[in-house]
Amino acid sequence: MLSRRKLVKRLASLPLIGGFVGSGIPIQSVAAATPAAKPAQNLFKELGIRPLINARGTMTFLSGSLMEPEVMAAINATAHDFANMHELTDKVGERIAEMLQCEAAMVTSGAACALTIGTAAAITGMDMDKIKQIPNLPGPKPEVIIQKKHRYVFDQAVRTAGVKLIEVENAKEMEAAFNERTVMTLFFNGAVDWYGIEDSINHEDFVAISKRHNIPSFIDAAADVPPVENLFKYQKMGFDLVTFSGGKMIRGPQSAGLLFGRKDLIEAAKLNFSPHESPIGRSMKVNKEEIFGMYAALKLYLEKDHKKEWQEWEGRVADITKTVETVPGVKGEMHMPKGRANVFPGLLVKWDQNKVKIKPKDVVEALRAGEPRIETSAGDDALRITVVTLLPDQVPIVARRIKEVLQAAV
Ligand SMILES: *Cc1c(COP(=O)(O)O)cnc(C)c1O
Numbered sequence: 001m002l003s004r005r006k007l008v009k010r011l012a013s014l015p016l017i018g019g020f021v022g023s024g025i026p027i028q029s030v031a032a033a034t035p036a037a038k039p040a041q042n043l044f045k046e047l048g049i050r051p052l053i054n055a056r057g058t059m060t061f062l063s064g065s066l067m068e069p070e071v072m073a074a075i076n077a078t079a080h081d082f083a084n085m086h087e088l089t090d091k092v093g094e095r096i097a098e099m100l101q102c103e104a105a106m107v108t109s110g111a112a113c114a115l116t117i118g119t120a121a122a123i124t125g126m127d128m129d130k131i132k133q134i135p136n137l138p139g140p141k142p143e144v145i146i147q148k149k150h151r152y153v154f155d156q157a158v159r160t161a162g163v164k165l166i167e168v169e170n171a172k173e174m175e176a177a178f179n180e181r182t183v184m185t186l187f188f189n190g191a192v193d194w195y196g197i198e199d200s201i202n203h204e205d206f207v208a209i210s211k212r213h214n215i216p217s218f219i220d221a222a223a224d225v226p227p228v229e230n231l232f233k234y235q236k237m238g239f240d241l242v243t244f245s246g247g248k249m250i251r252g253p254q255s256a257g258l259l260f261g262r263k264d265l266i267e268a269a270k271l272n273f274s275p276h277e278s279p280i281g282r283s284m285k286v287n288k289e290e291i292f293g294m295y296a297a298l299k300l301y302l303e304k305d306h307k308k309e310w311q312e313w314e315g316r317v318a319d320i321t322k323t324v325e326t327v328p329g330v331k332g333e334m335h336m337p338k339g340r341a342n343v344f345p346g347l348l349v350k351w352d353q354n355k356v357k358i359k360p361k362d363v364v365e366a367l368r369a370g371e372p373r374i375e376t377s378a379g380d381d382a383l384r385i386t387v388v389t390l391l392p393d394q395v396p397i398v399a400r401r402i403k404e405v406l407q408a409a410v
Pocket of ligand 1: 220245
């Protein structure tokens with residue numbers, strides 16, 4: 001017989017059970033439905049993967065963002081029952097649409113998937129023959145109109161559906177670009193940040209011109225919260241389809257995303273998606289747990305105290321600045337992007353390279369090679385620190401490690 005103390009200790013070492021206790025879900029119901037959880041295993045260690053502190057951003061190659069305990073609880077709590085995926089897709093979609101004040105919504109496998117199946121929806125509507133044939137419809141390719149300055153790596157996800165992109169440079173050219181092959185217009189909301197340019201056609205004109213030609217407009221706003229208001233802004237402006245990544249600042253599952261907007265298009269997107277067996281989106285499946293997880297993450301994000309979170313980030317920038325500035329010649333500077341993507345406070349660390357004899361790029365390397373491994377980025381004259389992806393207890397660690405590396409180069 002185990003003593004009570006030993007039993008409690010043993011239970012505490014099970015991360016799964018610990019998670020449920022922490023989230024207020026009774027152990028009983030979980031334990032009854034699932035096989036006993038195995039003891040904690042460090043799979044990072046088992047596979048020889050060095051964990052990292054992410055001071056770089058919500059990038060996919062760094063695994064995006066970390067899910068909150070409530071999201072993990074939603075994933076765990078829904079894992080032990082089967083669901084009809086059509087029903088789940090519809091019900092979660094309805095709730096998300098209510099939350100985002102739009103006609104309809106669905107969970108996709110990331111914003112990239114949303115771009116593909118949203119485009120597919122614009123091409124096929126509810127036509128099952130076309131759904132079976134894309135991306136290889138007979139005849140000339142369907143066309144999507146995009147501003148030339150908005151061309152970007154993710155437009156591949158739109159072209160995946162089998163369309164040709166038609167580039168336009170101003171409103172007049174856009175007006176003239178519509179023809180019987182046009183199926184959609186695409187607006188890349190982050191272009192301003194990525195390229196440091198202005199849009200050559202603004203949101204309002206872009207929507208108005210698309211509407212005049214009765215063609216659906218799609219906006220990619222994948223990385224564009226905060227501010228939280230952006231989750232409501234673009235459907236109100238009149239865009240017919242909107243996508244956001246689930247696994248960036250919304251902190252849902254990294255492989256989830258949101259597609260929302262006009263009901264007929266979302267219904268058509270669903271036909272182009274899993275759980276249907278043959279359409280283009282079948283290879284972009286989202287599992288049941290991630291759909292629940294995405295829903296839980298969005299709910300949590302909308303309810304969050306955004307002002308408090310913002311102040312917390314500013315506090316982090318100030319704290320790290322204070323530590324690194326103890327090295328003579330080093331200055332910390334709050335950085336705020338001016339555009340619409342990834343808008344949150346970050347830190348630029350700059351120094352007199354005659355006094356502190358190390359290049360920012362070499363600091364990045366040193367932080368990566370050190371223990372713990374820290375991922376940052378750099379320009380020629382500054383080390384860039386993203387604070388929003390840090391866990392609270394990682395903030396002083398990052399500050400101390402930057403200080404150590406800079407100090408060693410004095
Ligand atoms: C991140 C990003 C994507 C891809 O989003 P995923 O959710 O990772 O699929 C698409 N477009 C833009 C502008 C992005 O920033």
